[in-house]
Amino acid sequence: MAIRKMICITCPRGCHLEVDDETLQVRGNTCPKGEEYGRNEVTDPRRVLTSTVRIEGAAHCRLPVKTAAPIPKPLLLKAMDALAEVTVKAPVRVGEVVIRDLLGTGVDLVATKEM
Amino acid sequence: MTEYHDLIVIGGGPAGLAAACAAWEKGVKDILIIERDKELGGILNQCIHNGFGLTYFKEELTGPEYAGRFIKMLFDTGVKVRTDTMVLSITENKEVHAVNNFDGYMVLRAKAIVLTMGCRERTRGAIGIPGDRPAGVLTAGAAQRYMNIEGYMVGKRVVILGSGDIGLIMARRMTLEGAKVLACVELMPYSNGLNRNIVQCLNDFDIPLYLAHTITDIVGKHGRVEKVVVSAVDENRRPVPGTEMEFDCDTVLLSVGLIPENELSRNAGIEIDRRTSGPVVFENMETSIPGVFAAGNVVHVHDLVDFVTGESQRAGRAAADYIAGSSAAGGADLELANGEHVNYTVPQKIRLAGVDKAAGVFFRVNKVMAAGTVRVMSGGVQIAAFKRQHMAPGEMEQIQLPRALLEKAQGTVTISVEEANA
């Protein structure tokens, strides 16, 4: 059994958490989201990926995007490669799906700006 | 030709959008926003990462999403917008001189003005980094615009000076696009960035953070950065000889602070606080010129856009009151002074007539403290005290001073912080 120390990244508050990696008990959190984060960070660390994809026919040549939910951390760079292959055409609305089920994660990549 | 408006808002970033919307809701129907960029939203457009809106919208948004919500709100009002338009000067009698390439040179007059010009980044010249002067030394924000809006890579091997949030965010952003970020170097013994950004932008990608270090030489004899030398610094922030580390890199990103952009305010004769580099403001965000208000990063640099929104709504509503002739006027009843460990306060002045239930006061401390007590004193008497866990210069503090307590104060109100078990 080991206690893993970490800083919660769920909000700007940045609580210092202690997570027991066997019992998955979380201490130091000040909200339920912190508990969930601490547990996940030990079992299946995930991150929201924010990036851009190419866009044609808009005022600029890049469209900002994000994953609609966190995806497994080890997939971040692979996801970037998938984004590199996409070119969307304007108009695009906020929340519009750019890649459905990104890398089989069940999470969509969505536009974060109307362009 | 002179054009007339009730309210002119200078700058269409988050502060300007919130101020205009709030003034509209309070009944001002002739509002013009002047924005120098081609689109509204300001710097949020290039802040494509998430972390915005947790306080205001109770959900986590990216910069463009946060801006987008306010732009949408604005489009539901009748607020007029001129983008790609530069304000050249404003005058004490609220004349705004502006120019663009479709209306030409304009003289606009307003009953009230809200200044929301935001801030700019400190550059190499402001901090005097020694060494050659090659290409490849740029501010983190400039790099962010190149990458996120224009789609260009600004380098392959990167050292970041300063651990402010923009620097940290750019460390991750450049790594994801295939650059190698070799180090993040911070002069102070602590980071000014949010802990969550150190975790998810540096630690996630094994980027080392060197606290109490600085860049002591930039080498680039052939046009582009080739190498930087990083040294540890002592408690007086002077480099310690013998601690030099070399990094072969082509790019240095600077995240070494932001400065409110107040050239227009200064030239208009508005009183500027040397500590914030922003206008001295009353509780309703009015500057030293009656009817000219200011809000957001032009007043003081915020950590979170949510607070910019709140402050700007206050300014917008106050401008509406001013136009309606129903706002507090005259000099200050109370002046806020900075006591021990307090770097600045906003507002700096309070008119009791302008305080509804309570006056919100933002301030920053000048050192990292595990815990402390914020004391509010007037005439040698404590009128309020607030306990706080963990305070740091990088994190803006906020207290609410109830009107009932302020009425007991006289003249100067000093805000200080007493460190616990110091």
Add this chain to the structure above:
Amino acid sequence: MVDVTIIGCGVIGAATAYELAHYDLRTVVVERENDVSTGTTKANSAIIHAGYDPEPGTLMARLNVEGNRRTKEIAARLDVPCKEIGSLVLAFDEADVKTVEELYRRGVANGVPGVRVLSAQEVQALEPNLSKEVKAALLAPSAAIISPWEMCLALAETAVKNGVELRLNSPVTAIEKIEGGYRVTAGDSVIETRTIVNAAGVHADQINDLAAPHAFTTRPSRGEYYLMDKSQGALVDHVIFQCPNKDGKGVLVSPTVHGNLIVGPNAEDVADGDDVAVTAAGLDFVREKAAKSVPGINYRDSIRNFSGVRAVTDQPDFVICESPAAKGFINLGGIKSPGLSSAPAIAAEAVKLLAGAGVELKEKASFDDSRSRVRFKELSSKEKTALVEKDPAYGRVICRCETITEGEIVDALHSVIPPVSIDGVKRRCNPGMGRCQGGFCGPRVQEIIARELGISQQEVLQDKAGSRIIFGQTKQKGGAAQ
């Protein structure tokens, strides 16, 4: 065969080209870099000295005083920012007072107009922000401030407009004696020329050695500066010197023609004449010395540090002569301070030497001695309105800090000597010179350069060859950097 080849297009080469453009000659200027005015000319104190410093009887004394007068005339004709604000040399103790009195005598001997010694009270009345320790000062009303690179550009542009040929990116690597002159290899060019003017600045000794026996040795001396925001620009109204010492004129504090405040330089011998790094020690020295004259400078308002290298040589005076061993090879070497101040007079001297070497000087029937450019922010509201109506590009402000419009940048890109870099545009019309140092406008200027020159944005340089800004596009598989 051309008549004259000028090596180097700093202010000395440009002034010489300008003088020669008055005559019916084939003149070529070769410049190592991708633009004119990239060496010592762009990085110095930007002062037109009055001329009380040099020892009477020296070339420096005569050419400084004459150059001061001619510079102002040329600046007025060719639309170069230049303001006669006068200078003060401050005395802090009895020894300094003696030095000031000596400088006064030299000034009178050199023919400097209007010099006089001021009492402490008179100094304080003129300049309230100076140190209260000032005991006396030498006032020289004819000293001026100037935009040195615009002076160089104006001279070079006017020369080119009047038939002088400028070849950029042409470093001289060989000079060969041929029948009736020389063969000069400069980059891709091989030029056969009757005469040569060596105006190669800190490298003039090396250029001399290509054509003639060793004559002098450059000992590059670097000076570092602070450039302060306009908020500090009104701290003093005169050029403020301290008493000169063996390293030169000491640390000065002065307004610039662009409204900023310049503080510096130190003096440090460097091995490499192209070494324009700044150092922590150098900047510390500058701050410390400047505080003695003007204690209230706020270095939080610094917007840029830079350094320039003076072409100091092993000889006390300018080295201006025809090489005794190489006929028709004219050295304009060792042009340290007051080189900028003396430039037009040095050029006139060069023309005399060329005449002596057999170059026939026949004045051209017509010479276009004019130049002007739009400076949007200096116009009245009425003029601005009219200008934007005529061309909407002047209504689009690109540089926020300095209020520089797209129209002015487009003008610069289609000027007589078109720039190829962001810094080249900056030298011509000043975007990026302000407090944000091009953070906001750099990418916009880059776009406009790419559009106007028909190149990709990635090809646009910051300054000299190699100073690329962008490394390809984002969204490359495996990362753009791989």
